[in-house]
Structures are given as structure tokens and as C-alpha cells.
Amino acid sequence: MDQNENTRNENIGQEPKNNSSRGKKIGLAAGALAVIAAVILAVTFWPNPYISVPGDYRNIQSAIEAADDGDEIVVEPGLYYEQLDFLGKDITIRSANPEDPEVVAETIIDGRRRGSVVTFQNGESENAVLKGFTIAGGTGTRDTLIHDYKGEEFVEESYFGGGIYISGNSSPTITLNIIEGNEIEHDKSAGGGIAVLDNSNPLITGNILNNNRSFNGGGIYTWKSDPLIEENTLRDNDARNYGGALFIDFESNPGINGNNIHDNRCTSGGGIAVFYANPIISGNTINNNRAIWYGGGIAVFDASPTIENNDISSNSARNNGGGLAFTEGSSPDVINNTIMENYTEENGGGLAVLEGSEPNIIDNIISDNVVLLGGGGIFIREASPTIEGNSIINNIVQQDGGGIAILTDSSPLVTNNTIDDNQAGRMGGGIVIGDNSSAVFENNTISGNLALNSGGGFFVQTSSLTLEGNIITDNIAQGGSGGGLLLVANSSAQVIGNEMIGNIALELGGGLVVFDESAVELKENDFIANEAEEGGAYIGFGEASIDRSDPDDNNYQDNVPEDVEGNEQDENDD
Numbered sequence: 001m002d003q004n005e006n007t008r009n010e011n012i013g014q015e016p017k018n019n020s021s022r023g024k025k026i027g028l029a030a031g032a033l034a035v036i037a038a039v040i041l042a043v044t045f046w047p048n049p050y051i052s053v054p055g056d057y058r059n060i061q062s063a064i065e066a067a068d069d070g071d072e073i074v075v076e077p078g079l080y081y082e083q084l085d086f087l088g089k090d091i092t093i094r095s096a097n098p099e100d101p102e103v104v105a106e107t108i109i110d111g112r113r114r115g116s117v118v119t120f121q122n123g124e125s126e127n128a129v130l131k132g133f134t135i136a137g138g139t140g141t142r143d144t145l146i147h148d149y150k151g152e153e154f155v156e157e158s159y160f161g162g163g164i165y166i167s168g169n170s171s172p173t174i175t176l177n178i179i180e181g182n183e184i185e186h187d188k189s190a191g192g193g194i195a196v197l198d199n200s201n202p203l204i205t206g207n208i209l210n211n212n213r214s215f216n217g218g219g220i221y222t223w224k225s226d227p228l229i230e231e232n233t234l235r236d237n238d239a240r241n242y243g244g245a246l247f248i249d250f251e252s253n254p255g256i257n258g259n260n261i262h263d264n265r266c267t268s269g270g271g272i273a274v275f276y277a278n279p280i281i282s283g284n285t286i287n288n289n290r291a292i293w294y295g296g297g298i299a300v301f302d303a304s305p306t307i308e309n310n311d312i313s314s315n316s317a318r319n320n321g322g323g324l325a326f327t328e329g330s331s332p333d334v335i336n337n338t339i340m341e342n343y344t345e346e347n348g349g350g351l352a353v354l355e356g357s358e359p360n361i362i363d364n365i366i367s368d369n370v371v372l373l374g375g376g377g378i379f380i381r382e383a384s385p386t387i388e389g390n391s392i393i394n395n396i397v398q399q400d401g402g403g404i405a406i407l408t409d410s411s412p413l414v415t416n417n418t419i420d421d422n423q424a425g426r427m428g429g430g431i432v433i434g435d436n437s438s439a440v441f442e443n444n445t446i447s448g449n450l451a452l453n454s455g456g457g458f459f460v461q462t463s464s465l466t467l468e469g470n471i472i473t474d475n476i477a478q479g480g481s482g483g484g485l486l487l488v489a490n491s492s493a494q495v496i497g498n499e500m501i502g503n504i505a506l507e508l509g510g511g512l513v514v515f516d517e518s519a520v521e522l523k524e525n526d527f528i529a530n531e532a533e534e535g536g537a538y539i540g541f542g543e544a545s546i547d548r549s550d551p552d553d554n555n556y557q558d559n560v561p562e563d564v565e566g567n568e569q570d571e572n573d574d
Contacts, residue, residue: 077106088122098132098176111138116165128172138162138182158188161195171201180210189214191221200225213238217247230257239266243273252277262287269299280306291317295325302328308335316343321352329356348379363389372398375405387414398425401432408435421448428459437463445471454480465493473501481508487518496523505532514544521547531560
């Protein structure tokens with residue numbers, strides 16, 4: 001056997017090395033083909049969550065009908081004449097770039113005045129999103145609202161939600177849209193821009209609502225719902241009745257936060273009207289709104305909202321609260337707002353508190369408001385507010401009560417305020433109290449107020465006053481009597497532990513004057529450097545009663561003239 005034959009015999013039954021390498025390559029190639037095939041199958045059969053309009057569907061509603069929960073419909077710029085219904089689907093419908101104002105302005109859904117432009121009425125959740133469109137040309141959806149109020153059933157049948165109609169426990173997200181030019185002409189209609197009804201709780205954020213109109217709630221209307229309305233701009237909206245920008249109606253408790261609400265108009269509540277509801281209104285700018293009857297900025301009827309940290313300025317009403325009005329037994333908390341440069345012809349340049357209302361007005365700046373008749377800063381009638389810790393300064397009334405007017409069976413508690421530099425064209429540069437009212441003033445500073453006639457600090461008529469622990473200084477009755485305090489027409493006052501300093505009257509009573517069967521009790525007061533023609537510290541006329549402790553525990557210094565002991569009406573001198 002030769003050598004080659006031996007070699008062949010040794011290799012019998014062995015795989016050649018090159019055959020093993022070829023087999024591995026064939027196996028890898030087959031695996032790769034299987035993966036590619038699986039990917040192709042997945043792409044072929046898995047649903048595509050991105051739907052294009054007009055790429056995949058010619059109109060938006062067709063895309064909605066084809067979509068599944070979680071899908072996203074992207075709409076290219078253009079004018080779409082449609083009315084959309086989300087059909088209960090939790091889908092996103094957005095413009096090509098919702099962050100670009102030009103894209104939003106050029107992606108228009110126009111309802112052609114045939115109803116609401118967009119509808120959510122089948123329990124959509126926050127995952128139903130409308131984002132980055134201009135919504136226009138809507139006229140609302142017909143609906144009937146039924147509720148009981150104080151034992152009486154009310155049925156309101158009209159049209160709601162010109163631009164967007166939200167009902168039936170729906171809570172969508174409405175964001176970065178322009179909602180404009182929607183109008184509902186029917187009586188009792190509501191929500192020219194958006195209506196939120198029937199236990200719905202949407203998030204409405206970052207939108208512009210402009211130039212919408214309806215009977216109530218020109219911009220937004222809520223009924224029995226708790227939406228979150230934040231960081232929107234509501235401007236140039238109109239309502240014929242309540243709420244130029246927003247009307248928060250019956251048992252709604254929305255959050256209204258960080259919005260810019262300006263240049264809206266209506267009969268009551270130029271910016272916001274609230275009826276029998278408890279919203280939180282916080283951190284908003286509410287400027288240049290106008291009303292006729294109540295509340296150029298905010299009007300509250302039989303409700304208890306929280307109104308805090310807002311700028312409520314340059315609003316106007318023909319009557320009752322240039323900035324805010326509270327009536328029909330309302331009890332809001334009004335905390336830490338700036339209420340400035342508002343105007344009304346009658347009753348409260350800054351605020352009007354009316355008809356059994358009991359607001360807590362705490363830590364606000366109430367400044368530079370103007371009224372012709374009744375309370376430059378605050379007007380109170382038939383009401384009992386608590387007024388605490390406010391700066392009530394530089395307000396002007398053409399007639400009476402530069403800082404505060406308290407009239408007609410009112411009984412406020414006024415504590416720890418600064419009431420400075422207010423002006424009245426007639427009586428009560430700082431405060432006027434009248435018509436069977438009863439007021440308590442404790443620990444306030446009442447300074448630098450001017451009455452062009454009488455009562456530089458206070459003018460009190462047919463009413464009672466408790467005045468304790470206050471600093472009453474540098475007030476002026478420029479044309480009459482009572483630099484610090486004047487009581488007239490069977491009024492009464494307890495004046496205890498106050499500092500009456502540097503007050504001036506042209507005629508009588510630099511510190512205090514008591515007329516016409518009125519009575520005052522003086523205890524532990526400081527009368528210092530007050531000045532008048534007669535009665536530098538105080539004086540009484542016309543069967544007035546001035547009761548001092550015996551011995552007298554009041555302090556008198558540098559009054560002009562120093563004539564306390566010569567006061568013939570002082571009971572201790574009889």
C-alpha cells in the first residue's frame with residue numbers, strides 16, 4: 001500500500017474543514033431571512049398610529065372614524081369645512097406644528113355656522129386631545145339643562161358651545177388652539193367659544209379665545225362641571241347677559257388659573273360671572289373688561305368662590321363694582337389681589353358688597369379706583385363683610401366715602417387695614433357710615449384722607465361705630481367739620497384706645513365733632529396736634545352727648561385750640 005492510499009484511508013469518515021464553515025454561513029443567512037420576514041409581516045399587519053390628513057384621508061372626520069384609541073391624526077395646514085365628533089375615542093388630533101402660531105392660524109376648522117365645530121359627548125378622557133387648530137364658524141349644539149335651585153326646578157333649553165361642545169362626562173384636553181369668531185344668537189345660549197356641561201372635566205390650557213359671542217359666557221361656559229382652565233387668553237368676547245369671558249354656572253367648581261382675561265364685555269361680570277358655584281380663581285390678569293350692572297372684572301351671585309392672587313385692574317361697570325361685585329348672599333374669599341384703577345358711576349369703584357353678602361376681603365391692594373357716587377374703594381349695602389389687612393389707598397369718590405362707604409343696615413368688621421390718602425368730594429374722605437349701619441373698626445391706620453366738606457377720616461350718620469385701637473392721623477375736613485371723625489343725626493360711637501393725631505377741620509372738631517343728639521364714649525385715646533376753628537381735640541353741638549371717664553383717661557397735647565374743658569356739651573363738665 002502506498003503512502004497516498006494510507007492518507008485516504010485515514011480521512012475516511014471525517015468532515016472536511018471547509019464544509020463545516022459553509023454550513024454555519026448557510027444557517028446564519030436563513031436566520032436573517034426569518035427576521036426580515038417577521039419585520040415585513042409586522043409592518044404589513046400592525047396598525048399605523050399616525051394618520052395624515054389629507055394624505056391618508058381627505059377630511060378629518062373620516063380619519064376619526066378610521067382611528068383607534070391611541071392613534072394620532074396629523075392635519076396639514078388648510079381650510080377644513082367640517083363639524084367634528086370624537087366619537088368617544090381617546091385619540092390625538094393635531095396640526096402639523098401646534099407650537100408654531102403661523103401653522104395654528106393656517107390650520108382652520110370652520111363649522112360653516114351649522115352647529116358646534118368640535119364635539120366631545122361620549123365620555124372621552126384626557127387622552128382625547130385637540131391641539132393646534134383655529135376653530136371658527138360655530139353656532140352651538142341644542143341641549144336641555146335641568147336643575148333644582150332652592151326648591152324650584154329650572155329647565156334651560158338652548159344652544160351651547162359654539163366652537164367646542166363638551167358634555168356627557170367627557171374630559172378631553174384642549175390645548176394651543178385659537179377659538180375665534182364663533183357666535184350663538186339664541187336666547188339663553190351659552191359658551192360662544194366653549195361649553196362644558198354635565199359632569200365634564202376637561203383641561204383647557206394655552207388657548208386663545210377671541211371674538212366669540214353668546215347670551216351667557218361669551219368665551220367659556222360651565223354647568224355642573226369642574227374643568228381646569230389655565231394659561232389661556234380670553235379677549236374681546238361678548239355676552240348679552242352674564243360673563244363676557246367666562247360664566248361659571250350652577251354647581252361648577254373649576255380651577256381658573258393664570259389666564260389673561262381682557263377687553264371682554266357683557267351686562268354683568270365683564271370678565272367672569274359666577275352663579276351658585278365655587279370656583280378657584282387664582283393668578284389671573286383681569287383687565288379692561290366692561291359691564292353694565294355688576295362687576296366690570298368679576299360678578300358673583302349666591303356663590304362662594306376663592307379669588308386670590310389676581311390683578312383686577314382698569315375694569316369698569318356702569319353700576320355696582322368697577323372691579324368686583326358680590327350680591328345675593330355671596331360669601332367669597334378675596335385674598336391678596338391687586339384691585340386698581342377700576343371705575344363705576346355708582347357703588348364701589350373697586351368692590352361692591354351687596355344684598356346679604358359676607359365676603360372675606362383679606363390682604364388686598366385696593367388702590368386708585370374711582371366712582372361718582374358711593375365708595376371709591378369699597379361700597380357696602382345690606383351686607384356684612386370682613387375686611388382685614390388690606391391697603392385701601394388713593395381711591396376717589398365724587399360724593400361720599402373715598403375709601404369705604406357703609407350704608408343701609410350693613411355691619412362690617414374692619415381690622416388691621418391701611419386706609420390712606422383717599423378723597424371724597426363731599427363727606428367721609430376715608431369712610432362714610434350711614435342708614436342704620438353698625439361698623440366695627442379695630443387696629444387700622446386711617447391717614448391722610450381728604451373730604452372736601454366734612455368728616456376727613458369718618459362721617460357717621462344715623463348709625464353706630466365701634467372705634468378701637470386705630471391710628472387716625474392727618475385727615476382733613478377741608479370745607480367743614482370733623483377732621484378725624486364726625487357723628488351726626490342720632491349716631492353713636494365707642495371711641496376707645498385710639499391715636500387721633502394731626503387731623504384738621506376748617507370749622508369744628510379737629511379730632512372729633514358730635515352733632516344732633518348723637519353720643520360718643522371716649523376712653524384712653526390720645527388727642528394730639530389736632531386743629532379746627534373750635535374744638536381742637538373734640539366738640540359737641542345740638543344736644544350731643546360726650547361721655548368721658550371720671551377722671552378723664554384721655555390724653556390731650558398740642559391741639560388748637562386747647563378747649564376741651566370749655567366744651568359745654570361734655571357730660572363731665574355739666
